[in-house]
Amino acid sequence: MVFKGWQKTSLIEYPGKVATVLFTGGCSFRCPFCYNAPLVLDPGAIPDLAAGTVLSYLEANRRLYQAVVVTGGEPTLAPGLPEFFASVGELGLLRGLETNGSAPEVLRGLLAAGLVEYVAMDVKARLDWDAYRRAAGLAESQSGLLEQVRASIAILRSAPIEVEFRTTAVPGLHSEQDLLDLAGELAGVKRFVLQRFEPANAAAPELRRAGPYPRPALEAVARKASGWFGALELRG
Ligand code: SF4
Numbered sequence: 001m002v003f004k005g006w007q008k009t010s011l012i013e014y015p016g017k018v019a020t021v022l023f024t025g026g027c028s029f030r031c032p033f034c035y036n037a038p039l040v041l042d043p044g045a046i047p048d049l050a051a052g053t054v055l056s057y058l059e060a061n062r063r064l065y066q067a068v069v070v071t072g073g074e075p076t077l078a079p080g081l082p083e084f085f086a087s088v089g090e091l092g093l094l095r096g097l098e099t100n101g102s103a104p105e106v107l108r109g110l111l112a113a114g115l116v117e118y119v120a121m122d123v124k125a126r127l128d129w130d131a132y133r134r135a136a137g138l139a140e141s142q143s144g145l146l147e148q149v150r151a152s153i154a155i156l157r158s159a160p161i162e163v164e165f166r167t168t169a170v171p172g173l174h175s176e177q178d179l180l181d182l183a184g185e186l187a188g189v190k191r192f193v194l195q196r197f198e199p200a201n202a203a204a205p206e207l208r209r210a211g212p213y214p215r216p217a218l219e220a221v222a223r224k225a226s227g228w229f230g231a232l233e234l235r236g
Helices: 039-040 051-060 081-090 104-112 129-136 144-157 177-188 216-223
Strands: 005-010 019-023 067-071 095-097 118-122 162-167 191-196 230-236
Touching: 019 051, 051 081, 067 081, 081 095, 081 104, 095 216, 104 144, 118 177, 129 144, 144 162, 162 177, 177 191, 177 216, 191 216
Parallel strands: 019 067, 067 095, 095 118, 118 162, 162 191, 191 230
Antiparallel strands: 005 019
């Protein structure tokens, strides 16, 4: 397995734990608000970081960390993810995964093998094709991905691990009602986070000129959806 980026230490990527964070290249989605466009669009231009290098570092610095988080891009596309997580587990570290939910079979395999303790899944929009296609930048020919996303949500709803669902609220892509509808579709999950879009590094130039999502609108959604989840957080 190879990575394309490494944030040595993070206090926020794995809840309550000191984590090291690894980035994979490539993604099945093309979200216009993506802030990791180079990783998604041209991963070949970024030098490889071998998993063995990371594991050797972690072995030598084991006491500095409690968890390893793999993010992207879309990590479930990366060959060797289960083997990498197995090696991380042998070091006694917790394993976290951030995913867009496009590969439920990978999630199912990781869970069945006990190779992950925390998953954060981005839910891009209401679960209807038109809304999802726009928010995730998908082509008409990719409509099967919505079913994959639905399957991942179903798997993670009942997974016996720590799970967070996240939605980035983007001006022009999500109305207040869209966010409320989406929240309704996720009702009952353990944890849901509504995060404000950060325009500075958005992949689509027109979104870079948009402001952040109005905080009062997010607060209104949170008020209406309060009690639908184990926990509901506004971020940003
Ligand atoms: S799923 Fe994530 S990494 Fe992929 S394009 Fe969307 S925001 Fe970027």
